[in-house]
Amino acid sequence: QVQLQQWGAGLLKPSETLSLSCAVYGGSFSGHSWKWIRQPPGKGLEWIGEINHSGSTNYNPSLKSRVTISVATSKSQFSLKLTSVTAADTAVYYCARGAMDVWGQGTTVTVSS
Amino acid sequence: DIQMTQSPSSLSASVGDRVTITCRASQGIRGDLGWYQQKPGKSPKRLLYGASSLQSGVPSRFSGSGSGTEFTLTISSLQPEDFATYYCLQHNSYPLTFGGGTKVE
Numbered sequence: 001q002v003q004l005q006q007w008g009a010g011l012l013k014p015s016e017t018l019s020l021s022c023a024v025y026g027g028s029f030s031g032h033s034w035k036w037i038r039q040p041p042g043k044g045l046e047w048i049g050e051i052n053h054s055g056s057t058n059y060n061p062s063l064k065s066r067v068t069i070s071v072a073t074s075k076s077q078f079s080l081k082l083t084s085v086t087a088a089d090t091a092v093y094y095c096a097r098g099a100m101d102v103w104g105q106g107t108t109v110t111v112s113s
Numbered sequence: 114d115i116q117m118t119q120s121p122s123s124l125s126a127s128v129g130d131r132v133t134i135t136c137r138a139s140q141g142i143r144g145d146l147g148w149y150q151q152k153p154g155k156s157p158k159r160l161l162y163g164a165s166s167l168q169s170g171v172p173s174r175f176s177g178s179g180s181g182t183e184f185t186l187t188i189s190s191l192q193p194e195d196f197a198t199y200y201c202l203q204h205n206s207y208p209l210t211f212g213g214g215t216k217v218e
Contacts, residue, residue: 045157
């Protein structure tokens with residue numbers, strides 16, 4: 001059974017860079033794309049972007065200038081970087097498999113001075 | 114961007130009720146739609162994909178229909194564990210977009 005385990009810093013100051021990683025256990029990595037989604041407190045879900053095993057990416061235009069998603073296929077891991085964070089980036093961040101049928105546990109990221 | 118308008122934003126229901134949630138796309142998305150259930154503090158869980166295909170392990174009281182711009186999620190007989198927030202997601206074109214959510218309480 002495929003499981004996603006995510007980790008990263010949970011408290012950032014404005015202007016810092018958010019960095020999260022997600023490891024895939026128990027299934028094929030190369031056969032899928034991999035996504036990041038976020039959810040601000042009390043609000044709905046927002047797709048951030050995705051990457052496939054070969055490194056091809058698609059990003060939400062609303063975040064594109066600040067987002068980088070990368071992949072380490074040999075480790076079955078993928079990562080998210082979001083630069084110049086502000087309070088508006090405070091959210092629970094999720095990683096998910098391409099079909100969005102398997103999700104990580106979520107990481108709460110708070111941006112506060 | 115394709116806008117997904119979900120209604121209602123919340124509804125009050127009782128165990129045993131039939132519940133219907135609607136998602137409307139701002140342009141045609143064929144059947145490229147999924148439905149997700151989220152409980153407080155938990156990750157979303159996919160219920161349906163391809164608008165009407167039931168995810169493995171999901172009870173058959175959940176069903177979906179629609180194509181193009183109008184989609185529905187139906188819970189035939191609401192159970193206590195179904196009180197949650199439901200989201201639709203279109204994956205027809207980038208950026209992927211979610212509906213605003215429906216809280217069933």
